Amino acid sequence: MSERWLLFKRSAGEFWNTFRRNRPGLLGAFLLLTALALAVFAPVLAGRDPSETIRDADGRPFTFASPAEHAPLGTDDAGHDIWAQLVYGARISLAVGFLAGFLSMFIGSLLGILAGYFGGWTDTLLMRLTDILLVIPDVPLMLILVASVRQLNLGISPLVIMIGVIGLLYWTSTARLIRSQVLTLKERQFVARARAIGAGHGHIILKHIIPQVLPLIVANTVLIVSTAILVESGLAFLGLGDPTQPSWGTMINFAFSRSAISNGAWWFYLPPGLAIVWVSLGCVLLGNVLEEILNPRLTAHHLEGDEKMVARQEAPSAEASSASSHL
């Protein structure tokens, strides 16, 4: 056990050494962590309840008040504090994004491992399924799914419906990635040895395959979360969010449909959009860097540097031999 811990500590240390020198990765982590902090400390940071109406002495609400006038980021059409909505919206957007991301990560990893490990008809079936899902236009499909589930009046919260629909549709890229990793892993010697001493499929998958693909799954999940946050904002913009628990996308929907544009109330639609860019950019940067560190690809190509082949520096052919696989 202690030997394992040491091994883990060493590889984690190596990872951190690579990661901390990677500026895009650090920027991504910073963007994501600040957004998470915003969501966690929402009650402290908001300063006011987002549903509270700010009124003047006569009790009339301040509608479309510009920033810093009566509220840090101004007010909306009903005199609600935009900053408070933004801070509480972080909770909704991030919760939906992360939960949907986890759901599709779970489905994608499970199917990817099964397809890659067992091969044969399991593999064919699952891969054909991903082929089909890739071609069907995703957003229209999600729109009709969400709309029909809501029409059924099952009493499920709109946010839960959204998490389910997004999670059920975005697992294909994870499944493909994990499958290709498992395909190479299962040919490795430690798997063959485990099988030789009589280990069952369950044991091999749990003890040998999953620990090996787990880092890649984590990296991929960060990327899927950014997709999920963007998709959530889109569905919410089209009016499928929960109006009683507005996410950032719902806020932009409110701004758009309640004439914030014609009133010049940029503080109503700019901040939530910037927040979405902030988080999803953070996830993309972080996810890409994690994937790059865990699954390194090519480091140089033949046309880098001088046009003359006999250059001052050494020829790039040695580095170039690490080129990635063909498509």
Place this chain on the structure above:
Amino acid sequence: MERRDYIIRKLFMAVLTLAVVVVVDFYLFRVLPGDPVRAVIGRNVRISREAQENLRVQFGLDKPLHEQFFATLGQWAQGNLGISWSLRQPVSEVLLAKLLNSLLLVILGQTFSIVLGIALGLFAGWKRKTAVDVGALAFSLTMWATPTFWLGIILLVAGSSWLGLPTGGTLSPQNINKPLWEVWPDLALHLILPTLTFTIVYLGEYMLIMRSSVLEVLSEDYILTAKAKGMTHWQVLRRHALKNAMLPIVTLVALNLGFTVAGAIYIETVFSYDGLGKLFQTALEKQDFPLLQGAFLLLAVSVITANFIADVVYSYLDPRVKAT
């Protein structure tokens, strides 16, 4: 692999996907409360029970579900997609009226983003790790992280207040119902902002794919050989790298068509552009299920068909798929 086998396999997948779409589209809307009878009676509750029952028989709703499925399938095959609840018009007519506007926007946006994306991606991959590359990469990632509809709103506000461009629609009110050759400058003016949004949104993705494809091709041995023969960088890129690096773009264009539809829905909604995307959003808002069902069918069929065409084109472009 022989081309004929390849095409047959792709055709099989296309038909299979189509079958899945049709089944989902039919059964999804059948589990919903309310049925085609509601389309005829609307909210008119005074229609007697017997009359409703008669209508039910007329629509074939008394038959088992799988019989209804094949009946509906036959109707769809003949272009009969039912009646829109909100517009009280045949769905197919409504859809056809909007199709052209959407195609115009999508084709313009895709053309610009593909051409610019390929050029930028080639340059960024070639000048890897220089300021150009880092800048292009940062731009692409940021645009990837930007919600399409939000970018549309920003461009709408900026374009209309600073450049005086129209804020929405396809034509100015006085130009509606006039022949196209008289009003095309007005149409073009209305197309600028939606097309710009489209181009920016998809440009980044094409650039990223082209860049990584260029990086991969430039690491091949034949590039080193070409360079060793004394060709300049530009010659190597034009004669050896460009064609090979562009292959993944063909696949990406096909796969992207599904996302293009999403883009069209967001952009047309923001700019109240009179196309299929806007229609889809309106149908959603009004819970017009026959219209949603028909629109989804049309969108899915278009994407599947276009995808198949791209696969066939690919088989002619990629020498690894051999002719018989």
